Amino acid sequence: MNFDVIVLGTSSEALEAAVAAGRLGARVALVEPWMPDWFAPGGAPQWLQRMRDSIASCTRTVFPDSPRRRSQAGLPSPAVLAEEAVEREACAHRVVQQRLDRLQVQSFAGKVRFLGADQVALQFSGREMRLSSPLKIVATGSRTEMPAWAVSDGGRIFSVDEVATLREIPRSLMIVGGGATGLEASFLFSLLGTRVTLIDRRHRLPIGPGVSGSTILRQLQRLGVRVLLDSEVTMSSKNPDGSVSVELLSGDRLSAERLLVTTERRGRTADLGLEELGVRLDERSRLWCDEQLQTWCSGLVGLGDVVGHPRELAESPLAPRELVWFLLGHTPDRAVVDKSVASPVPFSSSRGN
Structure with missing residues (x-):
């Protein structure tokens, strides 16, 4: 099956990238790789933020003056907040899935491995499917180490x-x-x-x-x-x-x-076959990218906390949309580059690292 963009992962960055590509009319495949010890789809920072949103609404009522020190009496424990965060995340995921359906983004799940620069093998239920695309976005997240x-x-x-x-x-x-x-x-x-x-x-x-x-x-x-x-x-x-x-x-x-x-976070890149494509990983199995989040393999980019360098850029809330615009040749309202770079460099396989 041929697509314009393949997005690997179910992190918030992966979902936002798939939506952005779909809104531009691209044929998009969103693939959830089956990996051991798979963490919450939203990723650690977003999961904590949803917990914070729950307690913030409570503290604004109980502590309107926002004092420096607060009594902990009556406040929910992190475990209770986590349960609420799971519900919030599930609700947000359903909303995003509805958007993906409207944009005709095709979703897949299975064991994933790159067969080449433009082809991905997907194994599930004893079957193998091959997906092809000139653009691949790896947003598989990371796990604690x-x-x-x-x-x-x-x-x-x-x-x-x-x-x-x-x-x-x-x-x-x-x-x-x-x-x-x-x-x-x-x-x-x-x-x-x-x-x-x-x-x-x-x-x-x-x-x-x-x-x-x-x-x-x-x-x-x-x-x-x-x-x-x-x-x-x-x-x-x-x-x-x-x-x-x-x-x-x-x-x-x-x-x-x-x-x-x-x-310490270790990138979820095991068994994807990235090394065979010449993709450089750091000591924690995270992607090493240039300032356009491009890896050493042309057409393959990283997004989110699976990227070891440049981390701040890859984890920026604006990165998914602007990266997709950049890859598909559209002009975003700001460049997906560091502020020290005057203008975007054309997307290519050249290396600046």
Whole structure:
């Protein structure tokens, strides 16, 4: 079967890219690859944001003056918020699916492997189907991988995938990693009245579309979040009183009731056959792309947190629509490139990395 665009994944970026391509009249195939340990379709940042939306409406009523410290009495636990987030995500997914149906986007699911630069093999129910397209968008997402200095036990030290298991709101929490997931978790837990310390080894917070890192920093500080930049964690330990401590490269030691690690994510690229196409992956199996999100294989691009570089660009909320416009030769209202680039470079197999 021949298509204009093949989109791999069911992340929010994948769904938005499929919708954008369909609205431009392209023949689109949306493929859900069957992979072990498949995470929630919306992806970690969006899942946390839906949890935050639930608690934000509650806190605006209970705490109209938005004080820095809030009582946790009567507030729902992360586990309860996660259940609501699942319902919100399912509702949003149904709405998107209706849009895909109207746009005649064809959906498939099965074990996926690239046979060549323009062909994908899809296996399901003992059958094999081959899909062809000059443009392929890989938006399969990522999964948690704990760093060497942290051992997840689903209790005191945990990953974002385990937030949904928390039946109690922690009084204090250290969050390691100031990316999209870490920021969403910081906003969520601060709204729940937790004393949050956000630790990131970069010298500034990542910049979102239309929002500067300094603006995000001020928003966090207004909520009482302590932000430590240029700080790298080298080890963690559990204390006799049940708390958790981390030691920074500077030698400083910090403690809190719990520790959430959001820094390490491994791209869901296993068994796709990308290496055989000459696609470069980083040490965490994520795609390495240029400033147009193009991989080393012509016509194959990455989108969302399956991309290791450039991460901020690939995870931008504007990226799915603008990337599709760019690939299909339309002129978006802003370029899918870094602001330092004056204008889009024609989509090609040339490499600037």
